[in-house]
Amino acid sequence: MPIERLLPRLFLIAxxxxxxxxGWQWRHGAPLSANLMELVPGSTPDALELRAEQRIxxxxxxxxxxxxxxxxxxxxxxxxxxxxxxxxxxGLFEKVQWNVQADLPALREQLLRGRLAMLPPRDRTDLIEHxxxxxxxxxxxxxxxxxxxxxxxxxxxWLGLTGRIQxxxxxxxxxxxxxxxxxxxxxxxxxxxxxxxxxxxxDAFDMRLPLxxxxxxxxxxxxxxxxxxxxxxxxxLLYAAHGQQxxxxxxxxxxxxxxxxxxxxxxxxxxxxxxxxxxVPVMVGMLFGATACVALFGKMHxxxxxxxxxxxxxxxxYPLHYLSxxxxxxxxxSWPALRLTLSGLSLSLATSCIGYxxxxxxxxxxxxxIAVFSAAGLVGAYxxxxxxxxxxxxxxxxxxxxxxxxxxxxxxxxxxxxxxRVGTPVLLGALLIFCAAGLLQLTTKxxxxxxxxxxxxxxxxxxxxxxxxxxxxTSQFFLVRGADQQxxxxxxxxxxxRLDQLVTQGKLQGYLSLNQLVATPAEQQAARAALDxxxxxxxxxxxxxxxxxxxxxxxxxxxxxxxxxxxxxxxxPLGEPWRLLWLGSNDQGVAGIVSLQGLNDAALLRAQAQxxxxxxxxxxxxxxxxxxxxxxxxxxxxxxxxxxxxxxxxILPFGLRGALRVxxxxxxxxxxxxxxxxxxxxxxxxxxxxxxxxxxxxxxDYAILMREQIGGAAVSLLGTLLAAAxxxxxxxxxxxxxxxxxxxxxxxxxxxxxxxxxLAPWAGRQHGARS
Amino acid sequence: xxxxxxxxSLMLLTLTPLAHAFDLQQLSDQLAKPAVIHGAFVQEKHLRxxxxxxxxxxxxxxxxxxxxxxxxxxxxxxxxxxxxxxxxRRATDGGWQMLPGKSAGAEQNRLFLAVLQGDxxxxxxxxxxQLSGDAQAWQLTLVPRSMLLKQVFNQINxxxxxxxxxxxxxxxxGDSTLLKMIDxxxxxxxxxxxxxxxxx
Numbered sequence: 001m002p003i004e005r006l007l008p009r010l011f012l013i014a015x016x017x018x019x020x021x022x023g024w025q026w027r028h029g030a031p032l033s034a035n036l037m038e039l040v041p042g043s044t045p046d047a048l049e050l051r052a053e054q055r056i057x058x059x060x061x062x063x064x065x066x067x068x069x070x071x072x073x074x075x076x077x078x079x080x081x082x083x084x085x086x087x088x089x090x091g092l093f094e095k096v097q098w099n100v101q102a103d104l105p106a107l108r109e110q111l112l113r114g115r116l117a118m119l120p121p122r123d124r125t126d127l128i129e130h131x132x133x134x135x136x137x138x139x140x141x142x143x144x145x146x147x148x149x150x151x152x153x154x155x156x157x158w159l160g161l162t163g164r165i166q167x168x169x170x171x172x173x174x175x176x177x178x179x180x181x182x183x184x185x186x187x188x189x190x191x192x193x194x195x196x197x198x199x200x201x202x203d204a205f206d207m208r209l210p211l212x213x214x215x216x217x218x219x220x221x222x223x224x225x226x227x228x229x230x231x232x233x234x235x236x237l238l239y240a241a242h243g244q245q246x247x248x249x250x251x252x253x254x255x256x257x258x259x260x261x262x263x264x265x266x267x268x269x270x271x272x273x274x275x276x277x278x279x280v281p282v283m284v285g286m287l288f289g290a291t292a293c294v295a296l297f298g299k300m301h302x303x304x305x306x307x308x309x310x311x312x313x314x315x316x317x318y319p320l321h322y323l324s325x326x327x328x329x330x331x332x333x334s335w336p337a338l339r340l341t342l343s344g345l346s347l348s349l350a351t352s353c354i355g356y357x358x359x360x361x362x363x364x365x366x367x368x369x370i371a372v373f374s375a376a377g378l379v380g381a382y383x384x385x386x387x388x389x390x391x392x393x394x395x396x397x398x399x400x401x402x403x404x405x406x407x408x409x410x411x412x413x414x415x416x417x418x419x420x421r422v423g424t425p426v427l428l429g430a431l432l433i434f435c436a437a438g439l440l441q442l443t444t445k446x447x448x449x450x451x452x453x454x455x456x457x458x459x460x461x462x463x464x465x466x467x468x469x470x471x472x473x474t475s476q477f478f479l480v481r482g483a484d485q486q487x488x489x490x491x492x493x494x495x496x497x498r499l500d501q502l503v504t505q506g507k508l509q510g511y512l513s514l515n516q517l518v519a520t521p522a523e524q525q526a527a528r529a530a531l532d533x534x535x536x537x538x539x540x541x542x543x544x545x546x547x548x549x550x551x552x553x554x555x556x557x558x559x560x561x562x563x564x565x566x567x568x569x570x571x572x573p574l575g576e577p578w579r580l581l582w583l584g585s586n587d588q589g590v591a592g593i594v595s596l597q598g599l600n601d602a603a604l605l606r607a608q609a610q611x612x613x614x615x616x617x618x619x620x621x622x623x624x625x626x627x628x629x630x631x632x633x634x635x636x637x638x639x640x641x642x643x644x645x646x647x648x649x650x651i652l653p654f655g656l657r658g659a660l661r662v663x664x665x666x667x668x669x670x671x672x673x674x675x676x677x678x679x680x681x682x683x684x685x686x687x688x689x690x691x692x693x694x695x696x697x698x699x700x701d702y703a704i705l706m707r708e709q710i711g712g713a714a715v716s717l718l719g720t721l722l723a724a725a726x727x728x729x730x731x732x733x734x735x736x737x738x739x740x741x742x743x744x745x746x747x748x749x750x751x752x753x754x755x756x757x758x759l760a761p762w763a764g765r766q767h768g769a770r771s
Numbered sequence: 772x773x774x775x776x777x778x779x780s781l782m783l784l785t786l787t788p789l790a791h792a793f794d795l796q797q798l799s800d801q802l803a804k805p806a807v808i809h810g811a812f813v814q815e816k817h818l819r820x821x822x823x824x825x826x827x828x829x830x831x832x833x834x835x836x837x838x839x840x841x842x843x844x845x846x847x848x849x850x851x852x853x854x855x856x857x858x859x860r861r862a863t864d865g866g867w868q869m870l871p872g873k874s875a876g877a878e879q880n881r882l883f884l885a886v887l888q889g890d891x892x893x894x895x896x897x898x899x900x901q902l903s904g905d906a907q908a909w910q911l912t913l914v915p916r917s918m919l920l921k922q923v924f925n926q927i928n929x930x931x932x933x934x935x936x937x938x939x940x941x942x943x944x945g946d947s948t949l950l951k952m953i954d955x956x957x958x959x960x961x962x963x964x965x966x967x968x969x970x971x
Binding site: 101 | 816819823827843846847919946
């Protein structure tokens with residue numbers, strides 16, 4: 001038959017084209033990503049908010065903070081220095097810094113120029129309202145032997161404004177500058193800890209970088225412990241590295257386990273080596289899935305790969321559809337067997353694709369990727385099973401083992417015996433009671449933390465590091481907008497007043513806001529105006545012997561200082577910690593970030609922004625958890641919508657009643673799985689729901705198989721059993737994942753599959769003992 | 772003459788070990804000996820642009836186990852205290868008020884205490900230390916090692932005998948501070964009010 005020669009050739013050409021495309025996609029290495037944030041919904045339509053978020057996240061993803069601890073501070077400093085030199089030489093880092101290399105001339109220059117613009121609010125108030133006390137304090141500070149050294153010599157700043165600016169700088173936790181070495185040192189637990197900051201070259205989610213950094217750190221840990229030192233490290237990079245290692249391990253386990261199990265099953269059931277060719281559609285499916293994913297999204301997330309590896313079990317169902325006909329079709333030949341099952345196969349592809357693609361309409365990029373990967377993978381597997389595999393199996397005569405059929409027959413008989421004693425309505429009633437009682441016990445849980453399987457050691461270390469340094473950045477921040485810089489700084493000042501109270505109460509460790517660094521233009525003007533009142537209070541300074549003309553000259557210099565904007569101040573070395581916080585101007589005006597330290601209570605933070613115009617709390621994780629909860633509802637709606645679609649599709653072959661029966665069984669299976677989760681005390685998460693969404697699509701397939709009953713009920717049940725077993729092998733293995741989200745998904749799919757298999761026989765035209 | 776020369780070189784030979792014998796360790800031991808030192812101080816700040824220095828006077832109490840009381844008398848009265856906990860200033864109500872830890876300032880005070888207490892190990896970490904003279908009249912010259920300190924100080928000179936007598940800080944910007952310790956004595960123990968000042 002020409003078509004049986006033409007199809008494999010056409011398919012091989014298509015396959016070569018896809019292979020070429022895949023090769024081109026992988027030309028720069030694996031187009032993989034491990035960035036968690038790429039997986040969660042982009043719930044922020046606001047470009048500015050998005051930009052602010054990236055600003056806040058960027059250091060977390062690119063920087064690694066390390067504490068080098070040793071009982072002897074000198075030893076700690078030396079070790080930190082060696083470590084930083086070694087890391088700098090590794091080429092992984094843009095900058096590794098263990099000491100402050102202050103450019104004092106530049107600092108002096110900025111302090112002098114910013115004497116009015118950068119004067120802290122309290123000092124400005126003193127200058128304006130109590131000029132006499134202001135001068136007195138200056139005289140006092142000239143005699144204070146412990147005031148610390150001012151960077152600017154007294155005669156260049158007779159009013160001592162630069163000293164006040166220096167003292168007004170926010171504290172950097174409990175880390176102190178060691179003036180000898182320039183190192184930043186914190187003392188805790190009987191050790192001196194030298195702070196090391198390493199900033200990587202590229203974004204953290206360049207695939208190999210986290211692993212390299214993590215390896216470098218492990219090496220450094222060993223060296224440190226050989227010298228009685230200890231390293232503490234915290235970075236998004238380390239979580240990424242761990243995530244990747246774990247994903248690799250799980251892909252190996254899930255993919256490898258499923259593959260081995262399925263191959264073994266095929267061999268045992270069909271007793272022919274060539275039947276292992278049934279795995280070709282699986283491999284082609286994976287190729288199609290990965291290629292489509294990279295083509296659409298530019299890259300593929302590792303989580304897609306982990307979840308996608310479960311596709312193995314679904315893809316192998318297509319060849320099984322006609323392979324399992326070998327129990328009834330004697331002699332079995334590939335092409336006739338295919339022709340017999342083609343319509344069922346196509347229906348099954350359509351319903352599965354509908355189920356998977358329903359996932360694509362959720363607001364989760366993660367699920368969109370998985371949907372695309374799976375749908376494309378299924379199409380690839382289907383095409384291989386239809387076009388290529390029969391040609392490969394041409395001439396093979398299958399004489400399958402009899403034991404699987406015996407199991408299927410025994411099951412059918414057991415079912416028949418059961419049905420003679422207890423009618424379907426009674427069973428249904430019992431099942432509904434089981435469901436109702438289970439559903440009552442069901443709890444829901446939605447938390448972004450389910451996506452992360454962070455090992456205790458990493459979080460513990462990050463916590464110790466935060467405790468020792470007092471450096472504890474929170475993911476929440478305030479976004480403040482204003483029409484111009486004046487309004488922005490005014491609004492930030494209003495917010496600062498509230499935050500200061502939290503700091504005093506010990507609820508907030510600290511914050512960074514642009515208004516700490518620079519005064520509004522109006523405030524700068526007020527400070528300048530206040531200079532005119534000073535000569536009336538010169539006496540104490542004159543008494544010290546400061547010549548009056550020197551003071552006049554000083555005032556003239558101060559009056560000549562220009563009003564400084566945010567950009568001017570940020571350009572100087574003192575602006576460095578604030579630079580990330582300035583978002584510049586946009587169409588609506590200007591905007592800035594207020595970053596926070598050591599407070600995660602979103603409700604308390606949200607209250608601070610209340611009634612403050614232009615001030616908004618950005619709480620990405622909190623918002624995400626809300627999106628999770630909201631998505632559960634839309635997921636349920638999607639599930640129903642996909643069912644309607646499947647019914648419409650099935651009306652054609654089965655009629656309305658048949659179609660409804662075929663769809664009701666998977667739905668019932670889903671409800672049973674939900675109830676089982678309740679009975680098991682497992683929470684319903686977004687992921688279990690997605691799992692059930694998927695299982696509906698897959699189990700429609702079983703219902704179709706049982707409905708069509710090609711080769712008799714027992715053979716159909718056997719086909720279902722094989723399909724369910726292979727699918728279960730891959731999804732069930734997901735349940736071992738240490739990422740709660742993935743294992744939750746695996747558990748709910750496993751449960752769903754079990755119930756679908758049990759319920760599938762009821763899809764038959766005449767249910768009951770007559771089969 | 773040659774006999775005299777020979778004698779001189781012999782003397783020098785025997786003297787040299789003696790001169791070297793007064794080393795940093797001995798200075799440390801010597802300065803660490805007194806438990807409590809009472810004395811007066813005169814501080815002169817020489818600013819480049821002023822014809823005469825800013826002079827202040829007062830008394831101090833240095834207790835080895837507790838810290839330092841620095842009681843400024845003129846031109847204004849202000850009491851300071853340095854302890855392990857940090858620097859405090861006497862408030863108008865008589866109680867001590869801790870000054871917020873300024874990193875650079877705190878470090879300078881550590882140096883200050885190290886100098887007064889003769890803790891040369893603490894100094895050697897950050898400075899090249901040179902000692903000359905003998906136990907009765909010695910001079911310690913501190914030249915900063917680190918880039919950071921070099922941008923602030925050129926040199927610190929400390930002179931003393933049994934106790935520290937004079938500290939001179941030469942800043943890179945041309946200013947200098949001279950601190951003279953007068954009538955220091957290690958005879959008296961801490962008085963009760965002083966003990967109380969250290970206590971709270």
